[in-house]
Amino acid sequence: MERLFGARARLRWIHLILGGALLMPYFLLMQVVVGAAGGGVNALNSLPLSLAAYGASLPLVAATGLFGLVRPMSVAAVRALGGVPGERLAQGPARTWAARGRTSAWWTLHLGVGALVSGITLAVPPAAVVLIALPFVSGLRELGVGFGWFDVLAEPWLAPVLGIGLLAGVVLCAVRAGALLARLAPVLLGPTAADRLAAAEERAADLAVRNRLARELHDAVGHALSAVTLQASAARRVLDSDPGFVREALAAIEDTTRRTVGELDAVLGLLREGDGVAAGDADGAGGAGIAPTLAADLDGLLDRSRASGTPITARQDPGPAGDWERLPAIASREAYRIVQEGLSNALRHGAGPVDLRILVRVRDGNEEEELEITMTNDPGAAPQDRTTGGRGLRGAAERAALLGGHVEAGPHGGRWRLRAVLPLGGGPR
CATH class of the missing domain: 3.30.565.10 (Histidine kinase-like ATPase, C-terminal domain)
Structure with missing residues (x-):
């Protein structure tokens, strides 16, 4: 339980949500571009277009990750929220192109994975609450909630099980993603040979x-x-x-x-x-x-x-x-x-x-x-x-x-x- 709901897991979840927030300017910009390319369609109303805007924003994120000051900002965040010891991370701006490339990969990974976890965190809990309350609130059954392949109205007693499973999936997803970033941080944000020499x-x-x-x-x-x-x-x-x-x-x-x-x-x-x-x-x-x-x-x-x-x-x-x-x-x-x-x-x-x-x-x-x-x-x-x-x-x-x-x-x-x-x-x- 400590690994799922402990202080470190919560901080890493916040770190991922921070990455999702940092992706938002890129995502909104590319939504405008994708919507214009699709004939003026609002990308927010279309899941495929939203996913296309998300994918198109990642190269832009990678380009901005090449700036030298991105590394100290990322190191500070992963030290405070990711639980990675400071001695395993580089200090100061990235000086070489190799270090900038590794920082760009980290920046893209952090923002990209953080955006997915943030989206799941925002979208899944309300749906899970509705499913848990469905057998007990008649007004919700009149809404005709369904998932295509599974009609919860036909088997309402399974709705709470599904809702709890969705909440558990969100927690497990955030914990796994946070642990992945913590393992990759020393690899992508660790000191290079030039950093050690400096x-x-x-x-x-x-x-x-x-x-x-x-x-x-x-x-x-x-x-x-x-x-x-x-x-x-x-x-x-x-x-x-x-x-x-x-x-x-x-x-x-x-x-x-x-x-x-x-x-x-x-x-x-x-x-x-x-x-x-x-x-x-x-x-x-x-x-x-x-x-x-x-x-x-x-x-x-x-x-x-x-x-x-x-x-x-x-x-x-x-x-x-x-x-x-x-x-x-x-x-x-x-x-x-x-x-x-x-x-x-x-x-x-x-x-x-x-x-x-x-x-x-x-x-x-x-x-x-x-x-x-x-x-x-x-x-x-x-x-x-x-x-x-x-x-x-x-x-x-x-x-x-x-x-x-x-x-x-x-x-x-x-x-x-x-x-x-x-x-x-x-x-x-």
Whole structure:
């Protein structure tokens, strides 16, 4: 009984009636055409002409089913009323002609079968009620109800049986038709190879955006928190003995937090859909809201890192041109983040002074330039437990890979070394 009168069966019946309603404009149009072709006869008064109008409307339905937006409308209807799981159906408009052809077949089937079920639903129940009531209402017997091959007046006791049978037939027809459409929906409205490829590309793009946001948050906020913690710790240790250093550390903490607020606003701006304004309006010194670069912000990064008390030696060689401003903007931004991450690791996990070397050189065997970043420091006798899981180094490697470069990190000559190489001649500019 649940299969015949349950909620799913009722919803599928409504889905079929919806298809019949959608066929009506096509059917009425073709009735006019068929009536005109038949010499002006009203097709509504003729069953053969009505059937001809119904048949002639189906090619028109199939043609309109080729429009791309028909598929999302059909998918929404079959998900809500047909009881078909959404993961088995395609998402979005049909992109290829193969997908449009399958959608057209579904559209024609839905409207065509729905029209038949709708017609039966409208016509049969009144006749069935008359048959059921026929033995008990004398006025109905005077109407001379008959079916040609079967005269219900001759055997009136069979009329209720026939009426109940007709009602059962309507229910069974609707249930079977609804189940048929539910089975065919994944076949005709399911994702094609092109749909699966588009969905995979969309997921990949979404994952790339998530990774980008994760890198930016880790490098900007993570470095700032580490630097502020070390600066505050160093200031606390010499609070009574070296007030001048404490003032410098507090000033560095203030500058670090101000800049980080601007960088955080820039990262959050990536989450604002359609926000084409960079976070340069953020309140911060030196336009901290704009993505930092090697040319404009490296010196400030080194000064704030030195405020933690760790000596940092930096050697910079911009190459023959002698100017960091000539670097491609994307290479300058990614190089800054790689240096920032290297300093964060050295300050958190290292011991002793940090040596940083940044130079532009010509690749061996060709005339293309590359930017090399090398940072070394003592690993420390008792390294602290790491809680970040190496996300920063993975992020640095991803940044270098975007430009066609690479990052190496590990022990080297008794010290810890981070080395990054970023192509400049062949990389994105």
